[in-house]
Amino acid sequence: MSTLIFFNFCISGLILLIINSYFKKGLALTVNFFLFIFMLIFINAGTQSLRLINLPVNTSLSNIFHATFSTAIWVLVFGLAWHIGEKTIARIAYFKARIFTLILYAAITVAALVYAVEITAANIGWLGIPQAINAGSCLGLPDITRRLFYFSVYFFAAYFLISVSEYKKKEWKTIFFVLPFLHTWVIQFFGKGYPQIIEESIVLLALFLLAFVSPLRFDYSGVSLPKAQGRIKPRLIELLPMLVAITLIFILSFIDLITIQNPRLLISLLPICFLVLLSIPRIPLIFVILLNITCLLIFKKLAIFAALPVLLLAIFQLAGQLQFNKKDHSTS
Numbered sequence: 001m002s003t004l005i006f007f008n009f010c011i012s013g014l015i016l017l018i019i020n021s022y023f024k025k026g027l028a029l030t031v032n033f034f035l036f037i038f039m040l041i042f043i044n045a046g047t048q049s050l051r052l053i054n055l056p057v058n059t060s061l062s063n064i065f066h067a068t069f070s071t072a073i074w075v076l077v078f079g080l081a082w083h084i085g086e087k088t089i090a091r092i093a094y095f096k097a098r099i100f101t102l103i104l105y106a107a108i109t110v111a112a113l114v115y116a117v118e119i120t121a122a123n124i125g126w127l128g129i130p131q132a133i134n135a136g137s138c139l140g141l142p143d144i145t146r147r148l149f150y151f152s153v154y155f156f157a158a159y160f161l162i163s164v165s166e167y168k169k170k171e172w173k174t175i176f177f178v179l180p181f182l183h184t185w186v187i188q189f190f191g192k193g194y195p196q197i198i199e200e201s202i203v204l205l206a207l208f209l210l211a212f213v214s215p216l217r218f219d220y221s222g223v224s225l226p227k228a229q230g231r232i233k234p235r236l237i238e239l240l241p242m243l244v245a246i247t248l249i250f251i252l253s254f255i256d257l258i259t260i261q262n263p264r265l266l267i268s269l270l271p272i273c274f275l276v277l278l279s280i281p282r283i284p285l286i287f288v289i290l291l292n293i294t295c296l297l298i299f300k301k302l303a304i305f306a307a308l309p310v311l312l313l314a315i316f317q318l319a320g321q322l323q324f325n326k327k328d329h330s331t332s
Contacts, residue, residue, distance in 0.1 A: 003069070009251055010072040013244040017079040020240040026223045032163055033082075034075065040155060040180055041074045042067065073117060076244070078152065081109035083241035087279035088313065094320030097218045099165055100210035101316070103156045105275075107207075108309050110152040111145050112271035113248075115305065118142040119268035120252050123260050139267055139302055150200055153207060154179045164218045212319060245276050267299055270306035278313055289314060 014034075021030040085106035095101045119139060158179040167173045186199045249269055256265035277288050292310045295303040 006251060006255075007069050007072065009247065010069070010076050013076050013248065014072060014079065016240045016244050017076065017083070020083070020237055021079070023226060023234070023237045025220075026225050029163060029223060033159060034079070036159060037078045037155065038071065038075050041078070042071045074114075074148070076248075077110055077113040077117070077148075078155070080113060080241060080245055080248075081106040081152065082156075084109045084245065084275055084279045087281070088275065088309075089316070091278070091281060091285065091313065092317050092320045094323050095211075095316055098211070098214065099160045099216045099218060100157075100207065100214045101212075102218075103153060103160065104207055104211040104312075105309070106156050107149050107152040108312075109272070109275050111141075111149040112275055112305070112309070114145045114148045115141060116249075116252055116268050116272050118144055119265055120255055120260070123262065123265060124255060139264070141305065146200075150183055150203060151180065153203060154181075154183060160218070164220060165216060166219050168219065212316075242276070242279070245272070249273060249276070267302050270295060270299070270303055271309070274306050275309055278309060285313065285317065 018030060018034060021033065025033075082102075085102050085104075085108075088105050088109075089098065089101050090096050119142070122142070158176045161167055161176040161179075162173050167176070183199070186195055190196075249272060252269060253266060256269075257263060274288065274292060277283050277291075278285075288310055292303075292307050296307055
């Protein structure tokens with residue numbers, strides 16, 4: 001029953017995210033984004049879900065449901081990650097609308113959402129996947145969290161550089177389309193182990209450097225936005241992604257507490273909860289920092305993942321203030 005409820009939520013949430021994207025980013029960007037991520041996720045997550053439950057890849061209704069369920073979850077995750085990441089970096093004027101800064105925070109949001117969903121899935125046996133041994137007492141990051149973090153870095157980089165950067169008018173922009181496949185190619189041609197570690201380390205270092213120093217920003221020129229008419233209120237449309245995120249947290253909390261009856265699993269929701277708090281501009285950053293320190297004191301190393309986006313945003317804010325101070329001194 002919980003599987004069907006969560007599947008229905010994913011479909012409903014996707015519809016709400018698409019509506020928000022349509023009014024905020026236009027029809028072309030919305031179609032391109034959700035179609036692009038759907039194809040990539042279905043190829044990766046959809047077929048992978050069939051392998052995990054030892055089902056043959058065929059067109060039976062059962063297999064189609066499993067692949068569709070898996071795909072719907074991760075497409076929803078990527079849609080939420082764009083919105084939450086965008087709202088989070090908007091706190092800092094100096095980094096607002098910077099593409100690589102958003103890529104970093106969107107990828108962190110993907111990892112946080114994947115972490116929360118996977119911990120619950122492992123303990124309830126979603127999609128026929130056997131429940132993990134002692135899963136309730138193990139809150140370490142699943143391997144899929146790391147894999148989807150890097151996959152999301154490549155995907156967001158490809159999509160943003162092609163569709164909403166200054167390169168969108170270049171004839172050679174399609175070269176960025178190869179980015180989502182680089183990780184797969186490295187593993188295929190060089191194998192796992194050290195080649196994969198080296199590749200991921202280089203990507204992570206490059207992303208951090210670009211997030212701080214790259215001035216490349218979003219370019220929405222030429223985007224045609226529809227106007228909300230009748231009973232559709234712009235404020236309500238703006239709140240739709242946050243409604244989806246909060247509902248997701250509530251559903252996972254309900255399953256952890258009522259269905260699985262393991263309150264300890266709620267710790268896996270801390271990272272996405274803090275990212276949601278960071279994406280709400282009316283909540284002071286100092287309040288989020290103090291709350292995060294409290295969680296670290298209570299849960300210790302289990303709350304480290306939740307502390308990373310908060311610490312990183314504090315560093316970004318400090319860097320932004322330093323840059324503005326330099327500009328003030330240079331103009332005075």
